[in-house]
Amino acid sequence: MRLRIFTYAVLVAGCLFAIFPYFLTVLTAFKGPGQLSETMPWEPGLPPSTAAFERLFNSGFGGYLVNTALVTAGITLGQVVFAILAAYAFARLSFPGRDALFWVYLSTLMVPPVVTMIPLYLMMQKLGLVDTWAGLMLPTMLGTPYAIFLLRQFFRGIPADLEDAARIDGAGRVRTLVSIVLPLSKPILVTVTTLAVVANWNSFLWPLIVTSSEDKRLLSVGIALFKGEIGVDYNAVMAGSLIALAPLLVLFIVFQRFIVRSVAVTGLK
Numbered sequence: 454m455r456l457r458i459f460t461y462a463v464l465v466a467g468c469l470f471a472i473f474p475y476f477l478t479v480l481t482a483f484k485g486p487g488q489l490s491e492t493m494p495w496e497p498g499l500p501p502s503t504a505a506f507e508r509l510f511n512s513g514f515g516g517y518l519v520n521t522a523l524v525t526a527g528i529t530l531g532q533v534v535f536a537i538l539a540a541y542a543f544a545r546l547s548f549p550g551r552d553a554l555f556w557v558y559l560s561t562l563m564v565p566p567v568v569t570m571i572p573l574y575l576m577m578q579k580l581g582l583v584d585t586w587a588g589l590m591l592p593t594m595l596g597t598p599y600a601i602f603l604l605r606q607f608f609r610g611i612p613a614d615l616e617d618a619a620r621i622d623g624a625g626r627v628r629t630l631v632s633i634v635l636p637l638s639k640p641i642l643v644t645v646t647t648l649a650v651v652a653n654w655n656s657f658l659w660p661l662i663v664t665s666s667e668d669k670r671l672l673s674v675g676i677a678l679f680k681g682e683i684g685v686d687y688n689a690v691m692a693g694s695l696i697a698l699a700p701l702l703v704l705f706i707v708f709q710r711f712i713v714r715s716v717a718v719t720g721l722k
Contacts, residue, residue, distance in 0.1 A: 475698070481691035482506070505688035506696075509679070513667065514693060517675035521697075524590060524660075524671060525653040531594030532649045533642070540604030541630055545616070555605070562598045567658065574662055584665050593659065597652075600645045607641040608634060643711040651701055672697050 483501035543555045573592050574583070582588030611634060619629045635642070657673040664670065670678075676693040679686060705712070 478691045478694055478698075481688060482695045483692075484688055505686070505692035508686065508689045509693055509696075512679070514675060514679075514696075516668070517670055517672045518696070520669065521654060521672040524586075525650055528590050528594050528653045529646060529649040531590070532597055532600060532653075533646055535595050536597065536600040536604055536645060537630075537635070537642075540601045540608055541634065543601070544605045544608035545613075559598050559602055570658060570662060573659075577663060583663055584669065586669065588663050589660060589669065593653070593656070597649070600649065603641055603645055604638070607638055611637055640711045640714060643708050647704055647708050647712060650704060654697070654701060 482505055483503070484505070539558075543551060577583050577588040577592070580588075582591070615633050615637075616629050619633050624632065655673060656671070657677070660671045661674050661677075664674070672693070676690055676697065679689055679693060
């Protein structure tokens with residue numbers, strides 16, 4: 454009994470420790486001008502201030518939000534489609550060097566993304582794609598090793614007899630993939646899509662490097678570069694962070710059971 458109480462106490466303490474930065478973000482976002490150094494979220498008797506949010510949207514924050522949503526949707530679509538095709542090829546097609554190629558591709562997970570930033574930028578510069586939507590999206594649209602790994606493992610767990618029956622009825626590879634494999638893979642597709650949305654929504658370093666014009670600025674870059682008249686406007690930065698966090702929080706709450714279940718099942722196959 455004492456061990457259980459101690460375990461719960463440790464878990465609660467860990468949760469509070471993890472939640473504290475978000476709590477601090479909310480407090481700071483709703484503070485009014487001149488209240489940044491105060492420990493209370495706002496003065497007793499006064500309503501929470503929305504001045505920071507007003508300053509954000511008066512400075513073009515709405516455009517950053519739209520840019521981020523469109524870029525995230527485009528990149529995620531490309532990543533998921535490419536990952537599905539690559540994972541199905543690694544799971545079902547037989548060709549020389551298939552397994553070796555898969556493990557080589559998977560090993561790129563160990564390469565820090567920052568290592569490839571300069572070569573990618575030089576490539577985009579030679580192609581004339583710096584500060585363009587294509588230069589912003591193309592380098593990250595071609596799938597991710599982690600997504601391909603999850604999909605491949607899940608596809609391998611689908612009975613091959615179902616695909617054989619479809620091919621006997623005259624279905625080709627593409628029809629089999631679309632009509633048989635994908636409908637059975639909804640949990641892992643939700644997981645891969647959710648993880649891709651989170652990663653692309655939070656992308657910072659590559660958009661910061663490859664874009665310079667304000668009309669192509671994304672949410673993460675806009676928040677980091679947001680400044681007031683006398684320096685960094687921390688109230689507005691926290692308000693922007695809160696807005697950026699909200700869609701991801703809702704997304705994870707809605708799909709968390711799919712994520713946990715599909716990752717656990719994939720790891721067992």
